[in-house]
Amino acid sequence: MNSILKYFKGLFIGIxxxxxxxxxxxxxxxxxxxxxxxxxxxxxLVISDRFRCELVMPHDDKNEHACTSCGICQTNCPNGTISITTKMIETEDGKKKKILDKYIWDLGMCTFCNLCVITCPSDAISFNKQFENAVFTRSKLIQTLNKEGSKLREKKKEVKTAEVKSEVATEPKAVKSVGILLGAIAEAKSAKTTETTPTKNTENKSTDNL
Amino acid sequence: MDIHFLTYKLSLAGGILLLSLLIAMYATLLERKVAGFFQDRLGPNRAGTFGLLQPVADGLKLFMKEEFMPANADKFLYILGPSLTMLVALLSSAVIPWGGNLNIGGVDYSLQMADINIGVLYTFAVVSIGVYGVMIGGWASNNKYALMGAVRAASQMISYELAMSMAIVTIVMTTGSLSVNDIVAQQHGFNWNIWTQPIGFLVFIVCAFAECNRTPFDLPECETELIGGYHTEYSSMKLGFYLFSEYINMFIASAMISSLYFGGYNFPFMDVLGVSPNWITIIGTAVLFIKIAFFMFVFMWIRWTLPRFRYDQLMRFGWKVLLPMAMVNLILTGFFKLLFK
Structure with a gap:
């Protein structure tokens, strides 16, 4: 009797x-x-927001970019896709300053891992959705991202307050990057930051975050 | 036998043959389209509008393919396999009544190829021969996967044929005839067999899936474990024959389901429509094809709903679920038949 009940139960569950x-x-x-x-x-064409195609450095209409050539992206790149060359210039008030000469990115070696964009402290680079990247020679895949004659976007005139302001502005970014890339990457970043940016404030900030 | 009768029968046979081939051809397209839509894709749409030329392109491709025969294959049986499958698949359409009678110039022309009095038996005899095509093909390939597929096909056919015959016997009991034409004619109007035989219908449709080797009963093919099952070693148009006969079988099975359980060419309110009998016949044929199309869609719908059975599940389902169900249905039908005699 029990098996008959089971049979019908199974039948109805099946249907x-x-x-x-x-x-x-x-x-x-x-x-x-x-x-x-x-x-x-x-x-x-509808492309997903998360799609990553080409690394670009957005320039504003005054042909200015936000790259301070700190080299964090270059350090974080897992397969050496990015190479940054810098040059020293002398500003009007006689200070020496390191600025970006060439930001070279090799599409053929890039794995589109997005680590460079995540770790960039000044939001200077991003991935776009331009996916039609086929070329006939491999050398065409190596691109210079900063435009001819472009320069670093100037911060505000008063130096002291501007530094504080910029720190406030970059704070969430730094927190985010540390949050995502724990341990070694963050360490490398702080080391690199202390090397490249001469202000003491930044050093304090990065250690605070760690 | 006069020349008039001969031309009528020959043209009807030719028409049915061409129609089954055409429908099987477009069933492949429909399958791919439906599969695409179920998977949020669009399906083939490059060859012609809505991909209407896709079956032509597929057929052409299969003809162009290299004919390959395994070195140790039995040459005769290797060719016999797909031929037999195709032949048998086409044969079974002979007894299905595609419509009522057309009256042209005072002479009645039946839209059934042959109204033989054991039509139901004929269909199932012919359909069961179909497994020999699969068996012979799998055996002749001299390949363990092909043989495995063939063995599975044979055991599956035997297991499900039994329950299917039981379902048919109940239909024969209620109608008192083995002729498909009689069975359909008795379901006049909306008096369909499905109302009296729902369990029988359930058993029959499940067995029809198994007989057509369609998912979830496609163990003989079973790409994931047996490569291609019985047609692993086949290429070119021989493979095409196997695949094509599957769609013809699907078409015939849908036609049988519609004829036995859903009134064939009968449709509701056919007596109160007030048009000439010829029009009733034509509308009836159209209705039959709508029913067939619906059941072919159900075949595809189930295919993209259920995964494949495991072999032991298949056997258990056939012998321990379907067969008792069909038997109980048989006994119940007999009981009610005696009760309301």
Whole structure:
């Protein structure tokens, strides 16, 4: 008797689960299709926000970028895709200053891990969605990201307050980067920061964060 | 036998043959489209509008492929396998009534190829021969995976044929005839067999899935474990025959389900429509094809809903669930038949 009961129970559970499954697939049949018909819909193509294609350095209309050439991205890159060359210039008030000469990025070696963008303290670089990167020669994949004649975006005139302000502005970024890249990377970053930026404040800040 | 009758029968046979081939051809496209839509894709849409030329392209591709035969294969049986499968798949459409009678110039033309009085038996005899095509193909390939697939096909057919026959016997009991034409004619209007035989229908449709080797009963093919099952060693149009016959079988099975349980060419309110009998026949045929299309869609729907059974699950389901169910249904039908005699 018990086995007969079990038989009918199994039967009804089977039918019920089949109908449930069929209702799920039926709903799925009418959902919006995700296929992108690429060459035709090139203009209206939808690319995910998280998609990473080309590393770019955004320049504003005055041809200025935010890269302080601190080299953190270069240190963090797992396969040496980024190489930064700097040069020393003399500012008007006679101070020597290191500025960015060339920011070279090799698309062919990049794994699009996003570590450079995460660790950049001044939000100078980002990945865009330009995915049509096929070229015929490998040398074309090596790109210089800073534009010809571009320069570092100037901070505010009063030096003392500007430094404080910029620190406040970069604080969340630093916290974020430390949060994401624990341990070794963060250490490397703080070491690098102390090396490149001569102000004592920054040093204090990075140790605070650690 | 006059020449008039001969031309009518020959043209009907040719028409049914072409129609089954055409429907099987577009069933492949429908399958791919439906599969795509179930998976949030669009399916093939490059060859022609909505991919309408895709089956042509597929067929052409299969013809162009290199004909490969394994070195140790039995040449005769290797070719016999797909031929037999295809032949048998096409044969079974002969007894299905595709419509009522067309009256042209005072002469009645039946839209059924052959109204033989054991039509149901004929269909199932022919369908069960289909397993020989699979068996022979799998055996002749001289490949362990192919043989494994063939053995599975054979055991699956035997297991599910039993329950299927039981379901059929109940239909025969209620209608009192083995002729498919009689069975369909008795379901006039909306008086369909499904209302009296729901359990039988359930058993029948499950067995039809198993007989067509469709998911969840596609163990003979079973890409994940047996590569391609019985057609592992087949290429070119021989493979095409195997794949094609699967769709023809699906079409025939849908036609049988519609004829036996869903009234075939009958449709509700066919007597109160007030049009000439010829129009009723034409509408009836259209309705039959709508029913067939629906069941073919159900075949695909289930395919993208259920995963494949394991072999022991398949056997247990066939022998311990379906067969008792069909038997109980048989006894109950007999009981009620005696009660309301």
């Amino acid at each position: 019920k689960s089949l109908l449930m499954g069929m209702s799920v697939t039926w709903k799925e049949l009418w959902t919006k299709k995700v296929t992108q018909q690429y060459p035709e819909n090139r203009k209206t």
